[in-house]
Amino acid sequence: MTTTTQIRLAAYPVGMPQDSDFETVTAELPALADGQVLLRTIYLSLDPYMRGRMSTAKSYAASLQLGDVIVGGTVCEVLDSRADEFATGDIVLAYTGWQTHAVAAAMQLRRLDPEQAPISTALGVLGMPGFTAYAGLLELGKPKPGETVVVAAAAGPVGSAVGQIARVKGARAVGIAGGPEKCRILLETYGFDAAVDHWSPTFAEDLAAATPDGIDVYFENVGGPVTEAVVKRLNLYARIPVCGLVAGYNATEKPTGPDQLPGFMQRILTLSLTVRGFIQSEFVPTHYESFQRDMSAWVRDGQVNYVEDVVDGLDQATEAFRGLLTGRNVGKLLVRVGDDPTPEARGQ
Amino acid sequence: MTTTTQIRLAAYPVGMPQDSDFETVTAELPALADGQVLLRTIYLSLDPYMRGRMSTAKSYAASLQLGDVIVGGTVCEVLDSRADEFATGDIVLAYTGWQTHAVAAAMQLRRLDPEQAPISTALGVLGMPGFTAYAGLLELGKPKPGETVVVAAAAGPVGSAVGQIARVKGARAVGIAGGPEKCRILLETYGFDAAVDHWSPTFAEDLAAATPDGIDVYFENVGGPVTEAVVKRLNLYARIPVCGLVAGYNATEKPTGPDQLPGFMQRILTLSLTVRGFIQSEFVPTHYESFQRDMSAWVRDGQVNYVEDVVDGLDQATEAFRGLLTGRNVGKLLVRVGDDPTPEARGQ
Numbered sequence: 001m002t003t004t005t006q007i008r009l010a011a012y013p014v015g016m017p018q019d020s021d022f023e024t025v026t027a028e029l030p031a032l033a034d035g036q037v038l039l040r041t042i043y044l045s046l047d048p049y050m051r052g053r054m055s056t057a058k059s060y061a062a063s064l065q066l067g068d069v070i071v072g073g074t075v076c077e078v079l080d081s082r083a084d085e086f087a088t089g090d091i092v093l094a095y096t097g098w099q100t101h102a103v104a105a106a107m108q109l110r111r112l113d114p115e116q117a118p119i120s121t122a123l124g125v126l127g128m129p130g131f132t133a134y135a136g137l138l139e140l141g142k143p144k145p146g147e148t149v150v151v152a153a154a155a156g157p158v159g160s161a162v163g164q165i166a167r168v169k170g171a172r173a174v175g176i177a178g179g180p181e182k183c184r185i186l187l188e189t190y191g192f193d194a195a196v197d198h199w200s201p202t203f204a205e206d207l208a209a210a211t212p213d214g215i216d217v218y219f220e221n222v223g224g225p226v227t228e229a230v231v232k233r234l235n236l237y238a239r240i241p242v243c244g245l246v247a248g249y250n251a252t253e254k255p256t257g258p259d260q261l262p263g264f265m266q267r268i269l270t271l272s273l274t275v276r277g278f279i280q281s282e283f284v285p286t287h288y289e290s291f292q293r294d295m296s297a298w299v300r301d302g303q304v305n306y307v308e309d310v311v312d313g314l315d316q317a318t319e320a321f322r323g324l325l326t327g328r329n330v331g332k333l334l335v336r337v338g339d340d341p342t343p344e345a346r347g348q
Numbered sequence: 349m350t351t352t353t354q355i356r357l358a359a360y361p362v363g364m365p366q367d368s369d370f371e372t373v374t375a376e377l378p379a380l381a382d383g384q385v386l387l388r389t390i391y392l393s394l395d396p397y398m399r400g401r402m403s404t405a406k407s408y409a410a411s412l413q414l415g416d417v418i419v420g421g422t423v424c425e426v427l428d429s430r431a432d433e434f435a436t437g438d439i440v441l442a443y444t445g446w447q448t449h450a451v452a453a454a455m456q457l458r459r460l461d462p463e464q465a466p467i468s469t470a471l472g473v474l475g476m477p478g479f480t481a482y483a484g485l486l487e488l489g490k491p492k493p494g495e496t497v498v499v500a501a502a503a504g505p506v507g508s509a510v511g512q513i514a515r516v517k518g519a520r521a522v523g524i525a526g527g528p529e530k531c532r533i534l535l536e537t538y539g540f541d542a543a544v545d546h547w548s549p550t551f552a553e554d555l556a557a558a559t560p561d562g563i564d565v566y567f568e569n570v571g572g573p574v575t576e577a578v579v580k581r582l583n584l585y586a587r588i589p590v591c592g593l594v595a596g597y598n599a600t601e602k603p604t605g606p607d608q609l610p611g612f613m614q615r616i617l618t619l620s621l622t623v624r625g626f627i628q629s630e631f632v633p634t635h636y637e638s639f640q641r642d643m644s645a646w647v648r649d650g651q652v653n654y655v656e657d658v659v660d661g662l663d664q665a666t667e668a669f670r671g672l673l674t675g676r677n678v679g680k681l682l683v684r685v686g687d688d689p690t691p692e693a694r695g696q
Contacts, residue, residue, distance in 0.1 A: 261607070265590065275623040282620060
């Protein structure tokens with residue numbers, strides 16, 4: 001009998017999630033049925049969308065029920081298998097959430113090859129965040145050479161990939177991030193053409209200076225005041241893929257006036273803008289294969305870099321998650337729930 | 349020497365245009381140069397976009413300067429020609445604005461064939477409003493058979509064409525208009541599947557009842573409270589072509605709160621909506637030919653009907669224009685500036 005330590009939703013958070021919104025529970029896992037495997041979590045991915053699941057508001061994905069294990073992508077080691085596809089010791093991409101062990105159906109897993117790339121990248125640059133950037137930017141943003149692409153939360157795993165893919169495609173990449181340290185990373189690690197600090201009192205002027213030819217693509221993952229400033233710089237026929245609005249995820253009351261919707265609609269009309277919401281799963285059937293091929297190549301040849309921010313221990317997940325919502329981390333945020341057994345990790 | 353009576357912009361209107369914002373002037377037209385024709389205005393088209401030109405706000409088209417003749421599409425008779433392409437007596441589509449006579453370059457004109465269709469339709473169902481509906485609905489709205497298409501100002505020349513084209517394509521057409529008389533016209537003249545009166549105190553409930561399967565395409569030409577109600581009914585992957593926002597055209601101050609922009613962006617994200625502003629000219633190169641062919645056929649075989657609201661005399665233009673902005677007219681609003689010499693008109 002294997003036990004698992006789980007973090008479950010104890011209450012729907014109001015505003016920023018509190019410790020009391022979560023409960024840590026130890027549970028016994030059932031015996032394996034045919035087609036199932038027993039998993040040990042190595043890495044748990046923390047992502048902004050999780051805040052949306054901790055809510056009863058209508059969304060593209062079902063809300064968590066109270067008592068549910070918090071969802072999340074994981075990289076796991078197979079401890080035992082009653083499925084032909086997997087053997088003990090295999091490393092797999094799973095979606096088993098905030099827990100140390102789990103039983104999963106083989107069909108929900110994808111085997112990872114530790115020789116090809118560090119296994120943690122399956123949760124970041126070669127996983128959902130990288131794919132969100134790839135599909136949203138290329139299919140909806142459609143940057144042309146010489147155009148200006150702007151992305152906020154640019155030091156995060158999605159934003160940093162957006163900027164780097166934009167540059168691969170010959171566009172000018174301008175990143176927005178909070179604070180000089182993140183802005184430095186944008187320029188030095190990710191090769192953005194310009195970085196703008198949204199905490200600066202001169203943010204709007206700085207953004208204007210960084211986008212002398214206006215903005216052709218705004219990859220929206222933040223919302224709020226950053227978006228307001230960007231919208232004023234948009235060019236005719238600009239495209240706005242919307243993949244997240246993290247600035248409002250903890251909002252507890254209706255924003256006060258003035259109502260900015262009429263002005264936004266007016267700009268959509270007069271500039272012939274395209275605003276398109278999406279989640280990455282829409283594009284899996286059409287773009288996932290080319291993503292795996294392109295992005296792996298770009299990472300290998302150094303056109304796309306990534307940074308990981310790894311915290312140790314499942315008991316650190318809630319605090320790390322709060323940090324994610326306030327922009328405290330730099331790079332892809334992961335919780336190392338258990339030892340990484342791959343040679344590359346041991347070599348670090 | 350030919351004189352023309354012109355209505356010029358005397359002041360930028362604040363809110364609803366007043367008589368004092370216009371001045372009527374008699375001017376002498378210059379002698380014809382090579383390649384020019386002398387025109388007598390028969391019909392002047394009045395359209396909501398003109399309000400935008402009477403403003404210094406940034407828009408897709410240049411503002412009128414004070415003293416300019418108000419712009420507008422016209423159907424004219426050629427009185428004299430120094431251009432090989434046109435002869436005296438020809439009927440042409442022009443853009444000579446609010447005046448009785450004008451000199452125009454031949455290359456800016458298109459000859460109309462009075463045998464093919466009443467010449468006034470070149471300003472309505474077979475002209476810019478019809479084309480706006482056609483291109484916006486088919487290229488951006490992309491209605492599929494069985495989907496629900498909603499359009500506001502549905503008794504107007506754009507809205508009525510949107511609903512009828514939607515039905516040609518096998519979609520369910522729901523029209524929104526102000527008052528029971530217009531709603532009756534939607535059902536009886538234009539064949540909408542349902543009509544909803546936005547003046548009714550039960551508007552939101554009525555809209556819900558008329559769209560039991562939600563809304564897949566919202567052709568936006570109004571804005572304001574109508575849009576708010578529609579947005580609540582949108583389906584996953586709904587498309588919103590935005591071709592006008594007449595509800596706000598006379599707004600003089602910033603709308604008060606609450607700020608509805610964050611909620612709208614949230615819906616764009618969670619429903620994977622596409623919101624796309626446009627003006628019809630973008631699609632002329634790609635869609636104008638098919639429009640002329642399709643729409644003429646649909647008008648001939650009765651799949652697309654149209655209604656004209658003709659006021660007599662250029663001196664009625666300003667009052668008629670105010671009526672347009674408040675929804676007083678029914679059908680395509682035209683000013684008959686001078687006699688229609690075609691046999692069909694004489695036979696009426």
